Amino acid sequence: MKRLTTLALTGVLAIGATACQQSDEQMREIMEQQALILEKLGKIEEGLAGTRVAGKRAQRPTEDYKKVYEIAYVDALVKGNPNAPVTLTEWSDFQCPYCAGVTAPIEALLEKYPEKLRVVYKHFPLSFHPAAKPAAVASMAANEQGCFWEYHDVLFDKTSKRQLDGAKLEQYASDAGCNVDQFKADLEKNSAAYTARVDADYKEGSAVDVRGTPALYINGRKVRDRSVPGMSAMIEAAAKEAAGGE
Numbered sequence: 001m002k003r004l005t006t007l008a009l010t011g012v013l014a015i016g017a018t019a020c021q022q023s024d025e026q027m028r029e030i031m032e033q034q035a036l037i038l039e040k041l042g043k044i045e046e047g048l049a050g051t052r053v054a055g056k057r058a059q060r061p062t063e064d065y066k067k068v069y070e071i072a073y074v075d076a077l078v079k080g081n082p083n084a085p086v087t088l089t090e091w092s093d094f095q096c097p098y099c100a101g102v103t104a105p106i107e108a109l110l111e112k113y114p115e116k117l118r119v120v121y122k123h124f125p126l127s128f129h130p131a132a133k134p135a136a137v138a139s140m141a142a143n144e145q146g147c148f149w150e151y152h153d154v155l156f157d158k159t160s161k162r163q164l165d166g167a168k169l170e171q172y173a174s175d176a177g178c179n180v181d182q183f184k185a186d187l188e189k190n191s192a193a194y195t196a197r198v199d200a201d202y203k204e205g206s207a208v209d210v211r212g213t214p215a216l217y218i219n220g221r222k223v224r225d226r227s228v229p230g231m232s233a234m235i236e237a238a239a240k241e242a243a244g245g246e
Contacts (some may be wrong), residue, residue, distance in 0.1 A: 009240065068220040073120060079149055080110050080118040084233050085242035088223075089120045091205040091215040094136060094152075095129035100160040101216040103153070105228050112232065117241045123201040123214040124213050131166035133198060138169040140194035141187035142178050150176040 071089055071112050074125065092099040106119055123139075125132035143150035154176045158164040174185040187194070206216065209222075216223035216231075219238040223231060 009221045011225065024123055028209040030074065042218070045234045049106065051076050063222060063224070064209075065222050069217060069222075071120075071208060071217065072204060077121040077143065077148055078118055079121070081115055082118060084113075084116055084118040086113070086122055086219055086238045088117060089122060089220075091124040091201070091210045091213060092154045093124055093126050093129055093132045093213040094139070095132040095159055095164050096126065096213045097159055097162070100156040100212050102216070102226060103156050109231055109235065110229050112228075113235055113239075121148075121150045122205060124210055124215065125176070125198065126213060133154070133195075134166045135164065135169060137191065137194045138173070138183075138187060140197055141183050141190070142173055142176060144186045144190070145182055146180055147176050147178040149171075151178060155243040156167055165188050205231050 006077050071087075073087070088109065090099075090102070090106070109117055123136040139148055139151050139155070142148050148222060151173060152199060154172045158172070170180055170184060174180050208217070216226060218231065218234045219242070221234070221238075222236060225231065225233075
């Protein structure tokens, strides 16, 4: 747009140079026409600038950290005190290195708040991580025999080393201490049901405004500060609120 305005100004100068041979009235008409053109170009430029700003705003919607989202916990994948007053919900992707990075802080919080906190894992496999959804489905077979969290830890250990391989999901079950024969049988028998569970988690995540992974919520509120001190402050505030405090 700046180039268009520059070209228009160049046109004015060019006409002015040749207009020395024309009458004063013709010159006035030419200058008035050029002024109108520049005014219109200015308005077009303003409109385009507004469109660019609006586009940037549309691409970067603000997060609402005060809103309490409704999250379902029926048949949840729970770690920690199942009756804890505070729930840290994690929507995660087994092939996401950032998700692997929050496992240590979350473990630290569970150790710090053994009575106050429980952690709930929900699946949110991203489409550009080819091993993520197969791993999520396989983790439900591990859950069938009570070793979901051990399998979870093996998968994220591999991801943290950039070694997760969708062809080695059975090996990871063995590494996690699961019964591999049962794992294979459950995965074959219940694959459709496990896939439906993963898809349901993903759909729920989209409904509560999960925009990427990991997405953490403490008693329904989005977590902004994922450090142990930051989440500790949220946990303590949530526990106080759950107890009826202000």
